[in-house]
Amino acid sequence: MIPEPTGSPRSEAFAKIDPKFQMTVRDHVHRTLRAAILAGRFATGEKVNERSLAEQFGVSTTPVKEALRQLETEGLVEALPRRGVIIRFDMSWAEEMILARAALESMIAHLAAKRIGKPAGAELTAIADLMAKATLSADADSLISLNEQFHEHIHRSSRCGYLAKLIERQQFYDASIRRVIHMDPAERQKALEEHTAIAKAIVTGDADLAERQMRNHVVRSGETYLNIVFGNKKDI
Amino acid sequence: MIPEPTGSPRSEAFAKIDPKFQMTVRDHVHRTLRAAILAGRFATGEKVNERSLAEQFGVSTTPVKEALRQLETEGLVEALPRRGVIIRFDMSWAEEMILARAALESMIAHLAAKRIGKPAGAELTAIADLMAKATLSADADSLISLNEQFHEHIHRSSRCGYLAKLIERQQFYDASIRRVIHMDPAERQKALEEHTAIAKAIVTGDADLAERQMRNHVVRSGETYLNIVFGNKKDI
């Protein structure tokens, strides 16, 4: 047992580092390739060469293979046995990823509304309040961070580990794109209204309402993303 | 160019085999481990040893590592960098997998109701009719096969590649358990009613109804599965 911080020489003990944070080569390759695919830096159907990738990254093929296996399971590439892997990502794929996220987030919002406790509910409301302030002052960085906290808090409140993990994989626009989205005051305002409504529904335990609102929020903000990245429109 | 079948020596040309069907060692390891985990043959938190697994399968560690990477992305195991992988599956995980499938299948049913055409709709109705016949004659094998066709047909009608792929990964009870489920006449009857209602809602284009019914169907039949495998009950 590690001695309690109380009474130890240093009043500030060092926090244990989460093993998940350790970076491994295959993780780096995985993240980098994933980001590149989602940023549209590969054409759909494009064939990727393991040796070439390994050479570009300056590593052996082993971690590259593992990263490709992960991307395959994520559905971003397709592996034809003995033939190689090809990229599977375009606008329709992105649309479906948004729909998947909408389906899962709304399910988790439903459960969060049923399972959230008083203290956690107060915290969620507090986050929503901070979002209102950040929206007023147009603080994009805070908004991005708060947005993350907001959804993360709902995930925890739902007490769903698997679903939360699944959603993480549908999360495909990164901070830089979020920043672009938050540039638009109208979008900021709309997002705030939705977040506020979702928080209220969850805190008051209205599971069905929370579910509907979360779904609409994810789909609508997803469409905003699609318009920015692909510059197009589609019916859902 | 391959000559057209018309006028060729054989009136019946052989269908091109799908490269996906080819079996590779890592796929075998992946499927086998996956089935073993879902069948509860590992304890939650149990540590698995790559070398030991490779030895058991009589293969090297490379395909084992790749299979583990896939399982990790699926959320069935957790990899602690430099420390190894541990099993992540128990009843609560199974519950969440069912919820995930419910969320995704209902989304896809919604889209199918919007997008299905006349001929595909007729086919779906035909499958539902065959299910009614098979239910009457208690033909478990046909029911299992038809059930697969039914959902598969809905997936295709929704024209969603990514979502369909995602759902495949939540599909965790195999034919042997399905057979057990279909042993119960009451369960067969209930499933038939649900399938019939879903088919009707999709064919008539009532997207919201199709969505609700699909969700209830997946959750309810999932609970039946949980009761059989884990012998327990929980509120959703």
Add this chain to the structure above:
DNA sequence: ATCTGAAGTCTGGTATATCAGATCCCACAC
């Protein structure tokens, strides 16, 4: 000129070797 197929090349799949972090164990100091 077109088709066939055999040889050469490319590339993914698997096996093996090596490196280094994590864990375990025990001797030694207090």
Add this chain to the structure above:
DNA sequence: GTGTGGGATCTGATATACCAGACTTCAGAT
């Protein structure tokens, strides 16, 4: 007895080697 630390060992992470299936090319046959 307790706790610290050095080293042995285990094991995952990476690199390398090798094999075999898939694709390409081109010569020879028709």
